[in-house]
Amino acid sequence: MNDGPDIEGGGNAKTVAANQLRAFIERVERLEEEKKTIADDIKEVYAEAKGNGFYTKAIRELVKLRKQDAGERAEHEAIVELYKAALGMA
Amino acid sequence: MNDGPDIEGGGNAKTVAANQLRAFIERVERLEEEKKTIADDIKEVYAEAKGNGFYTKAIRELVKLRKQDAGERAEHEAIVELYKAALGMA
Amino acid sequence: MNDGPDIEGGGNAKTVAANQLRAFIERVERLEEEKKTIADDIKEVYAEAKGNGFYTKAIRELVKLRKQDAGERAEHEAIVELYKAALGMA
Amino acid sequence: MNDGPDIEGGGNAKTVAANQLRAFIERVERLEEEKKTIADDIKEVYAEAKGNGFYTKAIRELVKLRKQDAGERAEHEAIVELYKAALGMA
DNA sequence: CACTGGAAAATGCCGC
DNA sequence: GCGGCATTTTCCAGTG
Numbered sequence: 001m002n003d004g005p006d007i008e009g010g011g012n013a014k015t016v017a018a019n020q021l022r023a024f025i026e027r028v029e030r031l032e033e034e035k036k037t038i039a040d041d042i043k044e045v046y047a048e049a050k051g052n053g054f055y056t057k058a059i060r061e062l063v064k065l066r067k068q069d070a071g072e073r074a075e076h077e078a079i080v081e082l083y084k085a086a087l088g089m090a
Numbered sequence: 091m092n093d094g095p096d097i098e099g100g101g102n103a104k105t106v107a108a109n110q111l112r113a114f115i116e117r118v119e120r121l122e123e124e125k126k127t128i129a130d131d132i133k134e135v136y137a138e139a140k141g142n143g144f145y146t147k148a149i150r151e152l153v154k155l156r157k158q159d160a161g162e163r164a165e166h167e168a169i170v171e172l173y174k175a176a177l178g179m180a
Numbered sequence: 181m182n183d184g185p186d187i188e189g190g191g192n193a194k195t196v197a198a199n200q201l202r203a204f205i206e207r208v209e210r211l212e213e214e215k216k217t218i219a220d221d222i223k224e225v226y227a228e229a230k231g232n233g234f235y236t237k238a239i240r241e242l243v244k245l246r247k248q249d250a251g252e253r254a255e256h257e258a259i260v261e262l263y264k265a266a267l268g269m270a
Numbered sequence: 271m272n273d274g275p276d277i278e279g280g281g282n283a284k285t286v287a288a289n290q291l292r293a294f295i296e297r298v299e300r301l302e303e304e305k306k307t308i309a310d311d312i313k314e315v316y317a318e319a320k321g322n323g324f325y326t327k328a329i330r331e332l333v334k335l336r337k338q339d340a341g342e343r344a345e346h347e348a349i350v351e352l353y354k355a356a357l358g359m360a
Numbered sequence: 361c362a363c364t365g366g367a368a369a370a371t372g373c374c375g376c
Numbered sequence: 377g378c379g380g381c382a383t384t385t386t387c388c389a390g391t392g
Contacts, residue, residue, distance in 0.1 A: 004259070005323040007266050018266035021329070024319040025267070028333055031312045038305045042298055043373090049294045057375080059291070060382090063298050079155070086148035086201055094349070095233040097356050108356035111239070114229040115357070118222055118243055125218045129367095132211045133389085139204045146390090149201070150366085153208050219368090227379095238349045240370080242357065259328045267332070309384095330385085362392095369386070376378090 005020065006013035050056045095110065096103035140146045226236045245253070264270075316326045335343070354360075 004262075004325060007262055014266070020322060021263060021266055021319075021324065024315060024324065024329060025333055025336070027315050028312055028329075029336070031308055031315065032333075035305055035308045035312070038301050038308065042301045042305070045294060045297050045301065046374095049291075052290065054291065054294065059294060059298075060374095063295055063302075064382095066295070066299070082148050082151055085145045086152055094235055094352075097352055104356070110232060111229075111234065111353060111356050114225060114234065114239060115243060115246070117225050118239075119246070121218055121222045121225065122243075125215055125222070128211055128215045128218065132208055132215070135204060135207050135211065139201075142200065144201065144204065149204060149208075153205055153212075156205070156209070235349050235353075237370090238346070238353050241350055242353055242359075245359075256328070259325050260331055263325075263328050263332055269332075269335075327386090364391080365389095367386105367388080369384100371382105371384070373382080374380090376380100 005017040007017045007021075008014065046056050046059065049059055095107040097107040097111070098104060136146050136149065139149055226239070229239055230236050316329070319329055320326050
């Protein structure tokens with residue numbers, strides 16, 4: 001029923017697998033903590049901007065636009081090719 | 091413990107709430123079925139296009155681009171205002 | 181055997197392909213509109229349920245459960261329990 | 271009292287605001303990059319677990335469970351069970 | 361048939 | 377406190 005890593009196998013394979021599982025989970029949890037810390041930092045920046053009289057929503061939009069624009073040039077260059085492909089002119 | 095709609099309340103309120111709950115769920119299920127039907131129709135269209143020699147991925151991309159462009163003009167017209175707002179020039 | 185819709189042919193094959201492409205795209209767009217309408221209907225149902233005091237998160241869960249096949253649900257649960265045991269989680 | 275960062279003031283207040291705006295945006299962008307790095311690390315951990323034969327979906331579920339407060343988990347479960355009972359679902 | 365990428369759903373956040 | 381929105385996570389089809 002289980003082709004996983006021998007958690008229910010005989011011997012001490014079970015223990016090994018359990019330890020491994022625990023290790024994976026703890027690594028994930030550690031990383032998620034770090035991620036949350038950074039997310040909080042971002043919130044602080046926005047709060048600070050707001051405290052300086054900036055309109056937060058607009059700043060968020062600008063950040064988003066700049067992110068889009070980054071990937072967009074490459075995409076726009078690809079559009080001509082895209083149309084050709086769509087028309088079967090590959 | 092529960093400020094929901096009297097499912098555990100005395101009298102026949104329980105029955106009423108259960109019927110109501112069932113009704114909501116069935117409405118959702120019915121709608122999800124319809125939605126799935128349409129999703130399948132969309133897949134069929136793509137399959138047909140593919141059968142006609144078109145490059146499906148490109149068509150998907152074009153559909154997406156057209157959708158973006160729709161909302162985008164309004165947005166671009168709003169950007170100047172946005173920058174002003176971001177600079178506190180509201 | 182057919183690498184694209186009539187590109188190689190002379191005459192207005194390209195125009196034909198473009199028209200066909202447009203037709204496919206429009207069919208998809210029409211269907212996606214319908215799909216969105218239904219998605220909105222579903223949201224409305226949940227909103228109405230909420231307005232009647234129900235806990236929508238639980239309703240969503242029930243809808244999902246009812247959709248799942250009993251067998252796969254059991255199997256999934258078995259694995260989770262197995263891992264829990266490995267971690268010493270009651 | 272201060273509706274925006276020094277717009278009303280004479281001189282180069284506008285430039286100051288623009289610089290400040292740029293600074294906020296760059297701080298956010300820097301942090302979002304870091305956040306993405308960590309998110310990628312998390313994906314890697316799951317990939318590695320998978321490579322070791324683990325069922326990642328179950329691991330994700332465990333991580334979520336461990337994060338949840340026991341009390342709210344119980345409450346949520348209680349409501350789901352209540353609704354199940356109302357629907358006659360074993 | 362496992363993997364990647366993209367759509368759909370769910371969660372959480374922000375502003376009102 | 378709630379509704380709407382954006383992000384995140386989950387799921388699934390398509391692909392090699």
